[in-house]
Amino acid sequence: MRLKMKKSHKEAILLTIPAFSVYTFVVAYPLINMTITSFCDWNGVFGVDKKFTGLKNYVTFFTDPVIGLAIKNISVLMVTSVIFIVPISLFLASVINKTFWGLRFVKVSYFLPVIINKVSIGLLFTFIFYPKDGPFVEIIRALGYEKTVNVLGNVNLAIWGTAFVLIWCNVGFYMILFSSAMATIPDELLEAAILDGANGRQKFFYVTVPLIRGTIGIAVTLILMNAFKVYDLIVALTGGGPGNSTEVLSTYLFKNAFYYSRFGYANAIGVMMVVFSLIITVAVHVVQHYLDME
Numbered sequence: 001m002r003l004k005m006k007k008s009h010k011e012a013i014l015l016t017i018p019a020f021s022v023y024t025f026v027v028a029y030p031l032i033n034m035t036i037t038s039f040c041d042w043n044g045v046f047g048v049d050k051k052f053t054g055l056k057n058y059v060t061f062f063t064d065p066v067i068g069l070a071i072k073n074i075s076v077l078m079v080t081s082v083i084f085i086v087p088i089s090l091f092l093a094s095v096i097n098k099t100f101w102g103l104r105f106v107k108v109s110y111f112l113p114v115i116i117n118k119v120s121i122g123l124l125f126t127f128i129f130y131p132k133d134g135p136f137v138e139i140i141r142a143l144g145y146e147k148t149v150n151v152l153g154n155v156n157l158a159i160w161g162t163a164f165v166l167i168w169c170n171v172g173f174y175m176i177l178f179s180s181a182m183a184t185i186p187d188e189l190l191e192a193a194i195l196d197g198a199n200g201r202q203k204f205f206y207v208t209v210p211l212i213r214g215t216i217g218i219a220v221t222l223i224l225m226n227a228f229k230v231y232d233l234i235v236a237l238t239g240g241g242p243g244n245s246t247e248v249l250s251t252y253l254f255k256n257a258f259y260y261s262r263f264g265y266a267n268a269i270g271v272m273m274v275v276f277s278l279i280i281t282v283a284v285h286v287v288q289h290y291l292d293m294e
Helices: 002-037 056-063 065-096 103-115 118-128 135-142 158-168 171-183 187-195 200-211 213-229 232-237 249-259 263-293
Strands: none
Touching: 002 263, 056 065, 056 263, 065 103, 065 158, 065 171, 065 200, 065 213, 065 249, 103 171, 118 135, 118 158, 118 232, 158 232, 171 213, 187 200, 200 213, 213 263, 232 249, 249 263
């Protein structure tokens, strides 16, 4: 018996070696290397000495005005994403959970933006928002507004245009997520609510939503992380401009690394992004745990 247990332990260890090796070289080592080089002044060229500068890069991070603007932009994207994606996705999920003609077409239509490459979506909306004769401008002109509106070229509007595109291309994913959660609700509970005299709105808010609260919490975490780490969509839409009006931490990290050859500072930004991600995740779980206790 002991020999069998020892053999099973050895087999378990051998089976974990491939996964552990991949994790070490793909996740752990880059993270450790990024943290170490974040304390150095380095241009990213291998063979060039890394000059240890202590906390200089982190001091720069907390005093850089562009970082402050980037965090503000990320906050706008995160808040608007949660405010709009969650209710819209819940509504769409409740719609597609019913049986009607054209249901499959509706599902595919709303989910299609999720599977389209984000760079392609960015290029599509640069055409839609084109200030001279793009579809968006033509629509507002048809509504009687004659002035030219340059959404992506205006320092005050660009971040809101970006937020709109981010919401549009992510709603479909959370619609499917909420729809799957709603499908697990026992029919008996919904029928009991109807027998108790609940109308459609009451059944949704007092039965459906409480029963999928865990899924909603997961969705909020994913939405926040997606908005926090957004990169490709912004590069395709604005490149972080005009000026720095749509700059976020990921785009600023890339520019410092590959435009300005400040890899030490770029790695410091990367480390802080990891720290912020952990803080956001823990905060969401604490709030969710508090709500579950009530």
